[in-house]
Amino acid sequence: MLVAIIIIIILGVISGYFIIPTSSLEYLDLISTISLSILLLGVGIDIGRNKEVIADLKRLGFKIMLVPTLIAIGSIAGAILFGILIKLPVNESSAIAAGFGWYSLSAVILTKTYSTDIGALAFLSNVFRELFALVLIPLLAKIGTKLTVIAPGGATTMDTTLPLITKSVNDAEIAIIAFVSGAVLSAFVPILVPLLI
Amino acid sequence: MGLIVISLIMGILISYKGLLAENLYSFTDKLTLVGLFLLLFTMGVKIGGDPEVVSNLKTLGFKAIVLSLGSVLGSVILLFLFEFKFKRED
Incomplete structure (x- = not known):
């Protein structure tokens, strides 16, 4: 998926650089507005469909909500602090962090509603987050932590990093918590990113 | 911003209330993917068309x-x- 996404962006960059005249940017804006509503409608349908997650939440108790909430707070606070070091305004660093590793959605929302360079930064930063997660998950499991293994993946613990988590920590309960946490964080992304920017 | 919230809430309501037939979900999945790819492409075009971002x-x-x-x-x-x-x- 990441490969397909990168190829499409590169195709866009090449066409933007060489082919598409800046005068057609108006059409581009219209296309991206329509695409964004379609995309978010689809994201919403996905969220509403996750009755399984809602059932898991009820069964495990809403205490489990602490896991994605703490991951959200830690991700945003950490990015704000590190953002200050590179002189990034708080609204930008916090909104980028609220992508929680879901690079495609956070990047397109920020490109569309805020600015191209912050959209590009959100894309790169959230791709790196997933890469760091792939390295850290087995490491954190090795030093004997369990819940903490869920933290670096952010929203990706419901899909792309879930197999690695279940392989690294041999505990069915952790797998379910990771899935629920990833689903909740994924639902936070389209709400928090526009809110924070 | 308003558009994001409205589209998202509409989507959540549609599927949570079960307004879509089960076999339509593979179609909405594809639609989402098309929307995403179009947006990523336009994002690329905006990056490529902006010399400042490129540099x-x-x-x-x-x-x-x-x-x-x-x-x-x-x-x-x-x-x-x-x-x-x-x-x-x-």
């Missing part, structure tokens, strides 16, 4: 690593403290 790609890469490190460390530290406290209570 800034290197610094953007560095900033991206700093931000993602901040996010990863922040969330790991908080969850580690939570897990530690949890264990002691057990």
Whole structure:
């Protein structure tokens, strides 16, 4: 998926650089507005469909909500602090962090509603987050932590990093918590990113 | 911003209320993917058409690593403290 996404962006960059005249940017804006509503409608349908997650939440108790909430707070606070070091305004660093590793959605929302360079930064930063997660998950499991293994993946613990988590920590309960946490964080992304920017 | 919220809430309501037939979901999945690909393409066009962003790609890469490190460390530290406290209570 990441490969397909990168190829499409590169195709866009090449066409933007060489082919598409800046005068057609108006059409581009219209296309991206329509695409964004379609995309978010689809994201919403996905969220509403996750009755399984809602059932898991009820069964495990809403205490489990602490896991994605703490991951959200830690991700945003950490990015704000590190953002200050590179002189990034708080609204930008916090909104980028609220992508929680879901690079495609956070990047397109920020490109569309805020600015191209912050959209590009959100894309790169959230791709790196997933890469760091792939390295850290087995490491954190090795030093004997369990819940903490869920933290670096952010929203990706419901899909792309879930197999690695279940392989690294041999505990069915952790797998379910990771899935629920990833689903909740994924639902936070389209709400928090526009809110924070 | 308004558009994002309205589209999202509409989507959640549609599927939560079960307004869509089960076999339509593979279609909405494809539609979402088309929307995403179109947006990623237009994002690329905007990046390519903006000389400033192109010349800034290197610094953007560095900033991206700093931000993602901040996010990863922040969330790991908080969850580690939570897990530690949890264990002691057990």
